[in-house]
Amino acid sequence: MYQFFVEPGQIQGKRVTITGSDVNHIKNVLRMRIGEEIAVSNGMDGLEYRCGIEEFLEDEVVCTLRFVKEDGLELPSRIYLFQALPKGDKMELVIQKAVELGAFAVIPVAAKRCVVKLDAKKEKNKLARWQGISEAAAKQSKRRIIPEVMPVMSMGEALRFASEMDVKLFPYELAEGMGKTKELIGKIRPGQSVAVFIGPEGGFEDGEVEEASACGFVPVTLGRRILRTETAGFTVLSWIMYQLEGDGPESSQLGQPGI
Structure with a gap:
């Protein structure tokens, strides 16, 4: 079909x-x-x-x-993936797979350690291409919406945008204790908005981690191994999808959170 x-x-x-x-x-x-x-x-x-x-x-x-x-193919919560700009064409892969895994929107973030720098013209062209990739992935995975690839945000802008979301996940390579990660993801419920921040190849700077903590984000670990930036987002989205997918009526509708 x-x-x-x-x-x-x-x-x-x-x-x-x-x-x-x-x-x-x-x-x-x-x-x-x-x-x-x-x-x-x-x-x-x-x-x-x-x-x-x-x-x-x-x-x-x-x-x-x-x-x-009306078959409930969308996740019952809105998942926002805040992806620090990766090198090369990795962003295209990130967007494609994030859409397949149920992300509601993808927000490129210009973190301090990002190697990629986009001027206005480059950003406009990139956004058009990225949105096309989102649409193609939505068609392929039978999504009912086309997730938006939003304009590039600075770290501060991204944190302010996500500050009112219900669940805030901030994977950080120096965080410890997988139990905290499991607890936060296990508490995600239908109708909530979820922010997932993924750092660039060099990781987040200490100041960015402190700024995120001040905005209510909890640094969490993704395990004992260091994941590539394009792998980390897939990992978190897969866990969230596993948590939210279900056969009950509460999982059959796209949630309507305030954000």
């Missing part, structure tokens, strides 16, 4: 229209035919709209809504 994202306004009663690059993909790459069924999401309400292709126009594909499926 192929899935496509549309704007909410493209779903009007029983009529659903697909525009943009997906038109060419449906007609000339997938070579789909009238009557075939596709899944459509508007990236907002967590629903899947099952549609049948009705008509091919020059710049749009017209579909008819058959039924709406």
Whole structure:
């Protein structure tokens, strides 16, 4: 079942229209035919709209809504991954896998030890590419939303943005005691907002750790081994996904936290 994202306004009663690059993909790459069924999401309400292709126009594909499926594929909490800018193209991998693992948003952070420095032009181009990677990963993993890749923040900006979130995780290589990590993750509940901060290749500076602690973050360990920056985020997100996924009704809806 192929899935496509549309704007909410493209779903009007029983009529659903697909525009943009997906038109060419449906007609000339997938070579789909009238009557075939596709899944459509508007990236907002967590629903899947099952549609049948009705008509091919020059710049749009017209579909008819058959039924709406509400299957709880989204995590019941909003997970924000604050990823310090890594070297090379690692950020692309981080975004792809974070989306697959259920992150609600990814925030690039310019920590002090980050080697990568982006000017305004580079950041604009990077954000466009990163958002495209998020959309592709959302389609592949059958997400009902497209997680936003937000503009790059300084460490201070990121900490202030996350200060009101319900759970704040700050993996730090000098932290000890896996029990504290398990306790914090074990307390995450549906509907909460969760901030996860991941440092750059050289780790966070002591001053950044102190600033995070002052904002209510608790430094935690991810185990006895030192993980690469692109591995650390996957590890935490996997643990959170394991904690939140379940068969009960409380896990079937995307939470609506205040942030």
